[in-house]
Amino acid sequence: MISAKRSMHINLFLMNTGHHEASWRHPATDPRRITDLNYYRELGRIAERGKLDSLFLADTLVLPPTVEHKVLHGLEPFTLLSAIAAVTDKIGLIGTASTTFNDPFHIARKFASLDWISAGRAGWNIVTTASESAAYNFTDAALPPHDERYRKASEFVEVVKALWDSWEDDALVADKESGLYADMAKIHPLDHKGEHFAVRGPLNMPRSPQGHPLLVQAGSSEDGKSFAAMVAEAVFTAQPTFESGQAFYADIKSRMKPFGRSPDELCILPGFFPIIGDTLAEAQDKQRELDELTIVAYGLKRLSTLFKVDLTDCPLDEPVPLHLLPRQEEINGNRGRFELVEGMARKEKLTLRQLIMRTAGSRGHASLTGTPLQIADELERWFLGRAADGFNLMPSHMPDGLSDFVDKVIPELQNRGLFRTEYTGNTLREHYGFSRPAGKRKLEAHT
């Protein structure tokens, strides 16, 4: 890859009132709007004003125990993204769907449908669901083990891709004159029977505008990284420092070759949590305003959930009681996040209160509080230093934190030639510089 030809990619990580956990208490946000489509319409339009590549909805299949003091995740991704598709023009739409608690036929079909509705802007963030309590909303069996979930995910994605390819691109004829609507010789069943799934196919929908909606992945465990190297075209990741970002970047890209893939077939997008002020002092004031709204009781619950141990009675101003924590191998949930936050506490010898505050905004992602120039410098450093191909933008509170970034940081990135000044394509794949995957073509049908 030649540096000059690389172009930075920016995804907006939509999350209720913002990524700072106290954002819903900020005077400029309205937590009642998170179930209101007009809110997302406004955010989508601001993001398009900034020419961002895409927006992304994370998801959870269970009510978090922290909802007493923390705003909800929001609406269901397929329904919300389809609605946003209808009120935006260009921005890509990435939705999270679990491979542990879904059927491949439904998922293939919903993403293909979203891809048609949005004229080629759909992407799938593939997750295996890390929450043990989510399992009980679907079954009375416990969450399958980590490696088992990833095996199931591999088969799930294989089936979904095969369903997306079950119609050749020219299978739809729609010839009014002859009365031939679809050429059955170009529509292929799968007859898949695997370890986890039996799916006959074909899909009941023509191949979608992108062929395959973009495949995105966010697991940072060993299983997750291998899976990303195998199937993902974009990876969301939490990297607290430039150095950890570089290491992760090199690690993932080096894992791709065994799967016959080139490093430039995958974009690495670390989360980035900026707080932007026209002066450093103003930015710091903004951060202080948010941090002071943080509820310590909530932070304790959040860390207790992550660490799988009840910390509520631990002294706040003493070091994090690391000896109480389970070993990483015992975690059958979000293992990557556990490692990251535990490592931060260990290396920096943080008190419990400090760890709560340090993770209240960025949740362990890279963050910077500063001026637009300082933020742009940091993004440029990560991008040119091969710690990132772009960023998963996590505004502290919305819409203000987003419009600050779009109106102040984006122009600076554009001035430096790092970021597009206009959309040059129409599909999510085009925004990320990827081609449309070739479909099936039965040679005998064309002789």
Add this chain to the structure above:
Amino acid sequence: MISAKRSMHINLFLMNTGHHEASWRHPATDPRRITDLNYYRELGRIAERGKLDSLFLADTLVLPPTVEHKVLHGLEPFTLLSAIAAVTDKIGLIGTASTTFNDPFHIARKFASLDWISAGRAGWNIVTTASESAAYNFTDAALPPHDERYRKASEFVEVVKALWDSWEDDALVADKESGLYADMAKIHPLDHKGEHFAVRGPLNMPRSPQGHPLLVQAGSSEDGKSFAAMVAEAVFTAQPTFESGQAFYADIKSRMKPFGRSPDELCILPGFFPIIGDTLAEAQDKQRELDELTIVAYGLKRLSTLFKVDLTDCPLDEPVPLHLLPRQEEINGNRGRFELVEGMARKEKLTLRQLIMRTAGSRGHASLTGTPLQIADELERWFLGRAADGFNLMPSHMPDGLSDFVDKVIPELQNRGLFRTEYTGNTLREHYGFSRPAGKRKLEAHT
């Protein structure tokens, strides 16, 4: 119920290019538009111009074997309805979802999300999936038997309603000052463990604008009618004649009392397939134009699928070979439709070709080819004669067949005081004259 207070309800049955099976070949339709949101935006706006109560998407979870000569059903209901929600203001949005091949948590959540996105316009057409081949897109086991599917459906609906009610209406506090977001005492798990489902709950979303999205049902078998009487608030049904409509109407309404329900808690909406001309001759010309585009080979496949017997080599101009058909009790699919079409062939001694043509447009639903006055007369007769509380409008081809109805028949119904001239409410429930179901309220929480 007092006649003068009844108001007719009209639902638009959206179906690709229209309900006549040859509609996609009509010069005024474009079969490529069925995957284009702009098409549905246009149809939604025409329907709102006519002040229709709702629009409805049927669904199928398998590629029909008839797709060689017949346009596809269309896009996936949740994604498409959410997109339509974003580009319409008032019309209700009814989507089909199967209780045989879904998880209650996903379905409860998607409808609640659609209800938020549309500000109270969501409805669920509950189906058990009649297609035996659909099963093989989800499992290698055969479709469960008819009565078993309905038992599962009852439990499924019970769980979904409990999830919708798992948040009390005032559980969301969102008090910035105190930092209390949700009152946990007003959010209730289900801990449901039944014959088919284990669902802990609660839902990860506040109670939606309608409390419960509208519950709709369309099965006309004995199991289906009992189920409708128990849970449905609107029923779609295929009734070929006024008399059969009256009998069905009386039958369903009489089944409600044992469930503690009043007859006016359910609207019966027979399908109605109009072909409208300014003169009778013009209407008949329109019908002829469509009928002449019918592909007999397709019609044979369609009837073979319905009757579960291969009719492709039977002589077209001799009576339908009824002796080849299985008995109705042997049908583990769409038993109601089987009975209707078989009965039509038997009673009217139709030839195979005649049965193909007779069911090419209306598929056994009531139909009338005539002037706007004649159509309005027929709708009025059904409505006042207690064969219908309203209609499931099935335009022959779209958008023209729909705009003909909206611009020519609706004004006539309005002139007669049978149909609204403006929307008087904002939610789907309000359009159908139903109140918002009361939510849970723990008395002890308020003492």
